[in-house]
Amino acid sequence: MEDELWLTAREAADLTGVSIVTVYSWVRRGHLTVEGLDHRGQKLFRHLSVAQAEKTTRAKAKRVLVPAV
Secondary structure, three states: OOOEEEEEEHHHHHHOOOOHHHHHHHHHHOOOOOOOOOOOOOEEEEHHHHHHHHHHHHHHHHHOOOOOO
């Protein structure tokens, strides 16, 4: 799995258009798992895991934000 793309929290936030606080919220809620640390000790996430967390949370947000008719 050496060809996997790894992201820091900042990179994950920039890629998905959310704040770093949101990325760590995904971690806290169990939507995203820290997979390792880089050479500076920053948490690393798999690109695919970040995309899945974003998809899951955005799908839930759409269900919550739909106005009642």
